Amino acid sequence: MLIDAHCHLDFTQFDDDRPEVFEAAKAVGVGHFIVPGTTRDRWQHVLTLGGREDTSVCLxxxxxxxDQHQESDVEALEQQLSEHPELVALGECGIDARFTDTLDAQWRYFDAQLKLAKRHSLPVVVHCVHANDKVxxxxxxxELPQAGLIHAFSGSIEQATKFxxxxxxxxxxxxxxxxxxxxxxxxxxxxxNDAFVLETDSPDMPLSGYQGKRNEPCRVAEVCDVVATLRGQTTEQVAAQSSNTAAKLFGL
Structure with a gap:
């Protein structure tokens, strides 16, 4: 079984055919989906998806x-963490250094969320762009007790080793x-073997050959194929290893 460890299936891009997207993924062996939250006004959509047996969620x-966040959202997030023990992580949070004009605010929200994750003993799902060393x-x-996931990692082996x-x-x-x-x-x-999970970031981050198209969880099977080829392993080995790692990370 494959796990898509990061897909935004609550996004409006899936409103017209969400059930079909789930079925297409299952048809290629994807058995579980991790959906992170992004903004306060999307949290309820994420929580609704968390009612599915095949979907786990984070906020x-x-x-x-x-620009959509307010300071009060941090308090609201802590309340959600207390009210929803089914949450498997805190996230998506992090730093995107492409946007230099908001970096101070980004760090403020990131720090606040990291402290919440530590207080609630939850792993964090970290968005980290052009900021690996600082993050x-x-x-x-x-020293977060449950560590977490560095989503969409694209750095060097030296940076990977730090995480x-x-x-x-x-x-x-x-x-x-x-x-x-x-x-x-x-x-x-x-x-x-136990260092990574597989993900799509659907509907974003399309694979090579699918540029300009909506990304979907079914594509995690193709990510698995490429990773297996690079590592000189079978697709079955990579699927089993990555899914086991995701299950342990998120307590599935």
């Missing part, structure tokens, strides 16, 4: 949507399928 405040330093300072040494796992998705992603592919080749 968080995503740095990309910083790793902050995570090391906080792995802190107990974090790495999310591998569409980026690894591109011919130009040589550094990431070298990293994937060198990772320990």
């Amino acid at each position: 968080g405040l995503h740095p990309y949507f910083i 790793a330093k902050r995570l090391r300072q906080l 792995l040494d802190l107990g974090f796992k790495l999310g591998l998705g569409g980026a690894v399928t591109y011919e130009r992603a040589k550094r990431l592919q070298r990293t994937v080749e060198a990772l320990p």
Whole structure:
């Protein structure tokens, strides 16, 4: 069985055919889905999906949507964490250094959420773009008891090792399928078997060959094929290893 460890199936891009998207994924062996939250006004949509037996959910405040967040959302998030023991992680949270004008606010929300995760003993799902070293330093300072997932990792083996040494796992998705992603592919080749999970980030981060199209959880099977080829393993081995890692990380 495959697990898509990061897919935004609550997004409006799936409103017209969400049941069919689930079925298409199951047809290629995807048996479980992890859906993270991004903004306060999407949390209820995420929680509704969490009512499915095949779906686990997280809630968080995503740095990309910083303009939609308010300080009171942090308190609201803590209340949700207390009221919903079924949540498997806090996230998606993190730092996107492409947006330099909001970096101060991003760090403020990120720090607040990391402290919530530590208080509630939950893993965190971390969005980290052009900030691997700074984020790793902050995570090391906080010593989160449940660590978490570095979503959509695309860094070097040296950067990967910093996160792995802190107990974090790495999310591998569409980026690894591109011919130009040589550094990431070298990293994937060198990772320990229990270091990564597979994900799509649906509807975003399309695989090579699907540019411009909506990404879907069924594509995690193709990510699995590429990762297996890079690592000289069978698709079955990578599927089993990555799903076992995801199950342990999220307490499935």
